[in-house]
Amino acid sequence: MSVEIGKVVEGAVTGITNFGAFIQLPEGKTGLCHISEVADDYVKDISTYLKQQQKVMVKVISIDGNGKISLSIRKAKETPPKKTNQPMQIDWQKKNVEIGLSFEEKMNKFMKESDERQQQLKAHLKDSRRGNGFNAKKESVR
Structure with missing residues (x-):
């Protein structure tokens, strides 16, 4: 042999x-x-x-x-192949597609939702503004 x-x-x-x-x-x-x-x-x-x-x-x-x-020695051992999980099935079709809307209708809807989000953001920022850490009054330095 x-x-x-x-x-x-x-x-x-x-x-x-x-x-x-x-x-x-x-x-x-x-x-x-x-x-x-x-x-x-x-x-x-x-x-x-x-x-x-x-x-x-x-x-x-x-x-x-x-x-x-x-x-x-380690390669001489018969090791069973590792079991792998099957990849998840992904549905690539978009679920929220509005069928039948024209481009202009979709754009108007987008602009409306965008404006609403902007208003909410501005209101939230206005309510949560803080000072910059300095007093508004200037103290005289001697």
């Missing part, structure tokens, strides 16, 4: 370092599983996940020109 990119094979942990684990593959070849490829979550100490001589399933990620083999 030759080692090929994309294959999932069983191996045994032969060495643990602070940056990953060396794993003995079939045919006596050894590859490195980087610490970022050990688990899906953050791995601070690889020793909490792997032990010497532990059997693990690994996926061959790459083989470079020098024969160095990169492995992944």
Whole structure:
């Protein structure tokens, strides 16, 4: 059984370092599983996940020109595809369309509603005006 990119094979942990684990593959070849490829979550100490001589399933990620083999434990695990929610159905038809009104009628209605809103806004601003923080009287400075 030759080692090929994309294959999932069983191996045994032969060495643990602070940056990953060396794993003995079939045919006596050894590859490195980087610490970022050990688990899906953050791995601070690889020793909490792997032990010497532990059997693990690994996926061959790459083989470079020098024969160095990169492995992944987390990619070897079969994970079911995430379920996604169906997108909401959006009714793109405008509900408030007045059918049968001419452009002039629509414009008159718009202008009337706009004027009413402006009047309400002006009345609200007039009622809520405050001073600018200074007294109207000037005090003499000595």
